[in-house]
Amino acid sequence: MPYSAEHKDKTRKKIVETARVLFNRHGFNGVSIDMVMQEAGLTRGGFYNHFKNKEQLFSEAVMSFLMGRGAEWREDAGVDVSNLQPEMAHQMINAYLSPEHLNDLDGQCPMIALPSDIARGGIEAQQSFQTLLEAMVSLFETNMSSDDSTNRQWAQAIAALCVGGMVLSRALPDSTLAKEVRVAAGQSAKRLLSEGQR
Amino acid sequence: MPYSAEHKDKTRKKIVETARVLFNRHGFNGVSIDMVMQEAGLTRGGFYNHFKNKEQLFSEAVMSFLMGRGAEWREDAGVDVSNLQPEMAHQMINAYLSPEHLNDLDGQCPMIALPSDIARGGIEAQQSFQTLLEAMVSLFETNMSSDDSTNRQWAQAIAALCVGGMVLSRALPDSTLAKEVRVAAGQSAKRLLSEGQR
DNA sequence: ATCAAAATATGATAAAGAACATTTTTAGAG
């Protein structure tokens, strides 16, 4: 067996990570397979040894955020998934709506960078999207008071505020207004959080 | 002067309206100029008599929502801009987050259908987007108690919730979860509204 | 060292699409 199994796996991971960055920046149609492979230091020929088609790559790129770049994100924000504390939800909201996140075109959350692409895309990409959202909602939910069946609702609304605030911010040409929106979304998100923590 | 001025204007408006629908459905890259012109009952040749390029058409299509399809929308929701009443904000929230809106791929608000396209697009499209958002925020703001400087913040957060809830809903493959998110966003939006109306 | 299977590279195809140049059609002015 020439080429160790790890080699193929490493190559595949590199392609996915490269694709994640490029898709984040340019969207599904703005990225060609050539572009991805070149950026990964390969040529387009090998692509179909790793993936069925471009859609599959897209879906995996979206999903890869959760355990890859997203994990770094949570770490930077001081969010420890294995040891959740009430103030972590606050930190998560602040980090998600921060100018740093807005400026991080490569590392940003795909829910912000790619919602239209995913809405129009195949079901696989949508499944990846749903997994991301569920992770985010579950993080907020876990930070609430233990026995209230409405926690999930609050958590979902907070997620909608975070994503909505950033999606709006990204599409606005006036950076002052964009900041206003992020601040407004953040304040309201924390207000909703305190409802859930009551 | 052959061809009355109205004729050209009518043709131009028809192209923009056709483009609005197609862009809403397929996104910027998913729509070709041929497609738009054919759907409008014309051929691609005439396009550049009306528009500088595809970007300009896109920007105008987004903007056209406000006074065109969006006006019908507000009317259906019982929102009269010239005579605002407190309960209109409620109706607006309900209509925006309704399943009817979610299913109206042609008529939906471009902030939901095209945020990624616009974020990556030219400044003209982003200006159009900003105008749409400002109209929405201003509608919520006007429905709040008169003299509170934080009204604008509440209104922006409500808009972020509405847009965020719908953007998420659109990208989720599980329609039950999608509905949950819309309901959660709607409830929280009304909660924030009552804060502003206090 | 050599072999072969797996990975990667190269070559090719067919389609789509933005932009524009040129031709044709239209309808109002004289």
Next chain:
DNA sequence: CTCTAAAAATGTTCTTTATCATATTTTGAT
């Protein structure tokens, strides 16, 4: 009715791209 400028249609170019077929390279096992 004729003329003509504007609008619309047709023809064309050049580029990009997803996909796949074929060739080449790599490397662990013999």
